[in-house]
Amino acid sequence: MEQSERSRASDSRRADRKDVLRDFQVSFFAMSRLVSFPWSFLEKDLEGNTSSALLSDILQQTCRHSLCRKFPPSVRYRKLFLSELIRRQEAAGCDPLDALYDSLAEVVGAGDPTECFKSYLLPGGEPVSLLESVSLISEGTTGLVTWDAALHLAEWALDHRHTFTGRTVLELGSGSGLTGIVICRSCGPRRYVFSDGHPRVLQALRDNVRRNGLSERSSAEVIVEEMDWTTATEDQIGRIGADVVIAADVVYDPAVVEGLVEVLSRILRSSSPEVFVCSAIRNPETYAGFKRLLEAAGVAHQVVSGAVSPVFPYSRDVRMETLKLFT
The missing domain is CATH 3.40.50.150 (Vaccinia Virus protein VP39)
Structure with missing residues (x-):
């Protein structure tokens, strides 16, 4: 019985994680207000361990996704989004994710067109x-x-x-x-x-x-x-x-x-x-x-x-x- 309950809990966590990643992706590409993102799930994940795995997955589904390379949101928006991810990572004290800083470096100093x-x-x-x-x-x-x-x-x-x-x-x-x-x-x-x-x-x-x-x-x-x-x-x-x-x-x-x-x-x-x-x-x-x-x-x-x-x-x-x- 305990094994079955652990299995269900694990399945639920995987489902929650998948939903959160999609929420981040949908909101990012539509350039939604940052306050609308599911930050609480990320905060809880960062508090529970020192791994940056979820941050890495969020980055892959947003700024490092192929859609972002083809149809990127505004430079200003990407700067704000990446800065917020970095802020939350540093506040949690988890392992630094180099890819986050690399992604921010790519947009810092870039011009921001009117479209x-x-x-x-x-x-x-x-x-x-x-x-x-x-x-x-x-x-x-x-x-x-x-x-x-x-x-x-x-x-x-x-x-x-x-x-x-x-x-x-x-x-x-x-x-x-x-x-x-x-x-x-x-x-x-x-x-x-x-x-x-x-x-x-x-x-x-x-x-x-x-x-x-x-x-x-x-x-x-x-x-x-x-x-x-x-x-x-x-x-x-x-x-x-x-x-x-x-x-x-x-x-x-x-x-x-x-x-x-x-x-x-x-x-x-x-x-x-x-x-x-x-x-x-x-x-x-x-x-x-x-x-x-x-x-x-x-x-x-x-x-x-x-x-x-x-x-x-x-x-x-x-x-x-x-x-x-x-x-």
């Missing part, structure tokens, strides 16, 4: 790697970074793959492309149209779509198209012929909400697709104004209920809401 890679790992471990701006606002747009609602909508899509399978999907305000790339890679749409209205965002979007090899990995026809909500024509909307329309984090500025409602209204009148708009509700007044404009345009809405299965790291403190629109 960096973020990689978001799918449930099977495959990465969606995007070149994003290091600033939330750059070149006059917020579309060069991935926002929380895009990650939330991607998780919802993974839980509702049938909504997209074999269908034509139009995404409004695609930004860096996270949600659409996840859907194309995992949900089997027949055709996917990424769209945005900002020239710099469109170029970055095209690059990210190519970077993730959608034409090679997906049977879907993939298009990146310019769409200005205030000038989109009936011909453009009709030509796309969407069965499903999605948008994430597009209700953030009162100045653009009116144009958004206008294009949504025209899309709904054109072919009655399923329409889903996901928002992180940071400004309740702006969001309430969006709902009032929908009602004034004759567009009804209902809140899509139910939790999503967590896949990607992002702050879950902000309230998320997905609306289904219809006429």
Whole structure:
């Protein structure tokens, strides 16, 4: 009996260790805030022995992983991450890990460009790697970074793959492309149209779509198209012929909400697709104004209920809401 209990405890420790390593890896490549990492498990491991084995494994799954060589997070972020690992190692008094200091030396003094890679790992471990701006606002747009609602909508899509399978999907305000790339890679749409209205965002979007090899990995026809909500024509909307329309984090500025409602209204009148708009509700007044404009345009809405299965790291403190629109 004692042997069986020891075996189960050992299996549990191995499972915990595997989960912790994945948590470190997922958080590192998405450049999550350092406070969100599972430091307590590392601290407990370092307190219990003088070995740096877990630190070595964390390093191999992050800064020394092949994905980091191909699509590295920002230099500044890697410096902060490695410095935190070293700080915790030295505080515990365990055997020094030379590879940690070697990795830090590689990034000390390196320039830090205005763009960096973020990689978001799918449930099977495959990465969606995007070149994003290091600033939330750059070149006059917020579309060069991935926002929380895009990650939330991607998780919802993974839980509702049938909504997209074999269908034509139009995404409004695609930004860096996270949600659409996840859907194309995992949900089997027949055709996917990424769209945005900002020239710099469109170029970055095209690059990210190519970077993730959608034409090679997906049977879907993939298009990146310019769409200005205030000038989109009936011909453009009709030509796309969407069965499903999605948008994430597009209700953030009162100045653009009116144009958004206008294009949504025209899309709904054109072919009655399923329409889903996901928002992180940071400004309740702006969001309430969006709902009032929908009602004034004759567009009804209902809140899509139910939790999503967590896949990607992002702050879950902000309230998320997905609306289904219809006429």
